[in-house]
Amino acid sequence: MAIFKEFQPNSRDRSVEDRRRHKELVEKSIKENIGSIISEESIIGQTKNKKIKIPIKGVKEYYFRYGKNQQNIGAGTGKEEKGKRVAKGDESGQNQGAGNAEGEDIYETEITIDEAIHYLFEDLDLPYLEQKKFKEIESEASSKKWGIQQKGIPPRLSKKHTMMAKIKREKCLQRAAHELGLEVTNERIPFHEDDLKYFRRKIKMQRDSNAVVICIMDTSGSMGHTKKYLARSFYFLLYQFLKVKYINVEIVFIAHTTTAKEVTEDDFFHRGESGGTYISSGYQKALDVIAEKYPPDSWNIYAFHCSDGDNWGEDNEQAVVLANELCDVCNLFGYGEIKISTYTSTIMNKYMEEVKKTNFSAVRIFKKEDVWKAFMDMLKIEKRTSEDGGA
Amino acid sequence: MNYSLKELMDYNTQIEEIAQRIGLDYYEQEFEVISFEDMICYEAYVGMPSHYPHWSYGKNYERIKTLYQYNLTGLPYEMVINSDPCIAYLMKDNSLVLQILTMAHVYGHNDFFKNNRLFKEYTRANLTIDMFKNHANRIREYIQDPSIGYEEVERILDAAHSIKYHCGAFCQLTTNFEEKIEYPYENLLEFLWREGELNEWQKDILLIVMEESRYFTPQIETKIMNEGWASFWHYHIVNELGLSSGMQIEFLKHHNNVICSVPGRLNPYFIGFQIWEDLYEKYDHSFKELARIRSVERDASFIRNYLTYDLANTANLFEFEEEERYYVITEVSNEDGWRQVRNTLANNVGVGSIPNIIVEDMQRGDHTLILRHIYDGRELQLSYATETLKHIQALWGGKVILKTYLTGFERKVICSEDKKVLIENN
Numbered sequence: 001m002a003i004f005k006e007f008q009p010n011s012r013d014r015s016v017e018d019r020r021r022h023k024e025l026v027e028k029s030i031k032e033n034i035g036s037i038i039s040e041e042s043i044i045g046q047t048k049n050k051k052i053k054i055p056i057k058g059v060k061e062y063y064f065r066y067g068k069n070q071q072n073i074g075a076g077t078g079k080e081e082k083g084k085r086v087a088k089g090d091e092s093g094q095n096q097g098a099g100n101a102e103g104e105d106i107y108e109t110e111i112t113i114d115e116a117i118h119y120l121f122e123d124l125d126l127p128y129l130e131q132k133k134f135k136e137i138e139s140e141a142s143s144k145k146w147g148i149q150q151k152g153i154p155p156r157l158s159k160k161h162t163m164m165a166k167i168k169r170e171k172c173l174q175r176a177a178h179e180l181g182l183e184v185t186n187e188r189i190p191f192h193e194d195d196l197k198y199f200r201r202k203i204k205m206q207r208d209s210n211a212v213v214i215c216i217m218d219t220s221g222s223m224g225h226t227k228k229y230l231a232r233s234f235y236f237l238l239y240q241f242l243k244v245k246y247i248n249v250e251i252v253f254i255a256h257t258t259t260a261k262e263v264t265e266d267d268f269f270h271r272g273e274s275g276g277t278y279i280s281s282g283y284q285k286a287l288d289v290i291a292e293k294y295p296p297d298s299w300n301i302y303a304f305h306c307s308d309g310d311n312w313g314e315d316n317e318q319a320v321v322l323a324n325e326l327c328d329v330c331n332l333f334g335y336g337e338i339k340i341s342t343y344t345s346t347i348m349n350k351y352m353e354e355v356k357k358t359n360f361s362a363v364r365i366f367k368k369e370d371v372w373k374a375f376m377d378m379l380k381i382e383k384r385t386s387e388d389g390g391a
Numbered sequence: 392m393n394y395s396l397k398e399l400m401d402y403n404t405q406i407e408e409i410a411q412r413i414g415l416d417y418y419e420q421e422f423e424v425i426s427f428e429d430m431i432c433y434e435a436y437v438g439m440p441s442h443y444p445h446w447s448y449g450k451n452y453e454r455i456k457t458l459y460q461y462n463l464t465g466l467p468y469e470m471v472i473n474s475d476p477c478i479a480y481l482m483k484d485n486s487l488v489l490q491i492l493t494m495a496h497v498y499g500h501n502d503f504f505k506n507n508r509l510f511k512e513y514t515r516a517n518l519t520i521d522m523f524k525n526h527a528n529r530i531r532e533y534i535q536d537p538s539i540g541y542e543e544v545e546r547i548l549d550a551a552h553s554i555k556y557h558c559g560a561f562c563q564l565t566t567n568f569e570e571k572i573e574y575p576y577e578n579l580l581e582f583l584w585r586e587g588e589l590n591e592w593q594k595d596i597l598l599i600v601m602e603e604s605r606y607f608t609p610q611i612e613t614k615i616m617n618e619g620w621a622s623f624w625h626y627h628i629v630n631e632l633g634l635s636s637g638m639q640i641e642f643l644k645h646h647n648n649v650i651c652s653v654p655g656r657l658n659p660y661f662i663g664f665q666i667w668e669d670l671y672e673k674y675d676h677s678f679k680e681l682a683r684i685r686s687v688e689r690d691a692s693f694i695r696n697y698l699t700y701d702l703a704n705t706a707n708l709f710e711f712e713e714e715e716r717y718y719v720i721t722e723v724s725n726e727d728g729w730r731q732v733r734n735t736l737a738n739n740v741g742v743g744s745i746p747n748i749i750v751e752d753m754q755r756g757d758h759t760l761i762l763r764h765i766y767d768g769r770e771l772q773l774s775y776a777t778e779t780l781k782h783i784q785a786l787w788g789g790k791v792i793l794k795t796y797l798t799g800f801e802r803k804v805i806c807s808e809d810k811k812v813l814i815e816n817n
Contacts (some may be wrong), residue, residue: 002403003420015436074657075706085718330745
């Protein structure tokens, strides 16, 4: 006769340690891949909880298995015909999740952008973040009750104080009647406008830190799709990084050819324009935007310019002057030269020689893998200037 | 729980009476009532109450839990261990009817474990629990040994797991190590254990992994038969119980879910149940005949011998190949094609789903291990093969060469001592 073991409510979960180790391996793998994954993402407009798929190499379990050229057997509905093709993932097709595919180990994990960013910046050494006193502005954050007042809006009516006022008036009336020798009536005394009392609110000021990223990009004919893609990856990292650092981060896109204008993200990355290049036009526009909307005493400004460096010669002088000016108003001004070849452009050389500001950074990006490196280089500058600022 | 343990036990008594009357011959049975978290845990650790730790079981756990949470799969009603006494788990939140079905089902498996040839010859049910406990203790000992540690043990386990099914499941293990090695050598794990550049504890881990795989291979080899057998008997047993009509309807609903055909897939419960039903009619309800078949066959021979044209045709079995974006139906079970469908299925089931890799030779001079994939028209998945070779290299120590066919040509996949892989034409 069978033995029955009754339910033991406090059973131990022995998988804890193996799950922890698995998670650790997953995270390790994510970190190894994150640089390339994250650069695929759109800079803004994505929700925090958007999931991105990350193929995980480290935690796959490898073994000898057959490839696709094997025959499988499935049970059908009777409508199968020899030689017929059924598209994968076709709802009406019967062959989804083919027969013997149970060993299939497509291991992709989904993480949110936020988690990804967390992994990304987790390993960066960012102690100076806390040390530096950022430019902060005050803003109305919350409020609390702080005494009472005569005027106010109905939701803030204090019933208690109103009642007290009414009783006070009632008693006064009775006393006055008494002193005047009049008969005290028990007549009901209505509320009077003056009885109404309202709570006063005290507004609490909160110190806020704000940053604006000014993305300036050369959208002239020579900036092809690949170059824009690299620029976009870079801006994405910059934006995410600043979002970790500051409470409010705004972003401005300035596209320039020979003239510059403020555009939407979509236009910025997707609209190609023909024509020549005056880098200075972009810088002038940036300076205008700063003057108009982002006063440097309440905003931390990060301007970054991506170009392939093919500036028209006559504009070089002006570009250097304005680059210096931008350095003066920005926390950081960066120039990223995106090239497929290794030769250095005139403007890059000029910047190297003539923009002698500590908060200026010039990086070069040749391929996707360089984006992360360039970003790290730029952070070094940021770190240095932050420390200067904090001292 | 909307029923008492007493009720379970009463139903069990009735089930056992019927099972014995039918002639099922089983080990003593133990049922353990557990929560769904426990069930996930047991499932992740291949059913064992104790098992050595490795992250892959943590991964299993997460996968099962995720699938379950997203309703992509139900938890198994049943989890049975091939051990004597036979251990089975009952999930406490299941309804009484589901527990009755599960218990009846378990006696089918129990009988199968006790009587099928593969289990009798290659597993020792009375030692199962001790064996897994012992393995777990040994692995933990190595992890705690300060000269070894967690990461080193993990490294060897990772490598050993990659070739766990190349354990010479149905070969004798070598007992005399003085003997000259004869090629081809079928048991890759044993070969590495004998000849790999490994120290004692590393060899012991290979032995542990090998023993575990050898224990499980009979289950892999008889999945369809075994599940079919258990489903067939739970159906007959529960029908004899005389449940109230409400319970009977609930039972039939669950039963149909278990044995239903899933288009595009091959549900082993479905095909197994169909074949046993067919045999039951064919042999005039003779338990003796059915019992003989369950004792001597394995899935491949079971399908080859007993999957008839009628069964294949009714089930609409078809053969297909996978392409980049399509599945191509290559054969259907009509009068011309059903034999091919049957043969393909027989070739694919059980260890037929695992590529056969043997040791062809070893060159002591330049410390090279030569493996051969016995090619039967199915090619290896190259990226998996490459990574697996790196694991083998880690255990072997020297260069590893795998001879196989890629895109129709004979090739050598070579993994050098610094784990660089390259492919050469033969």
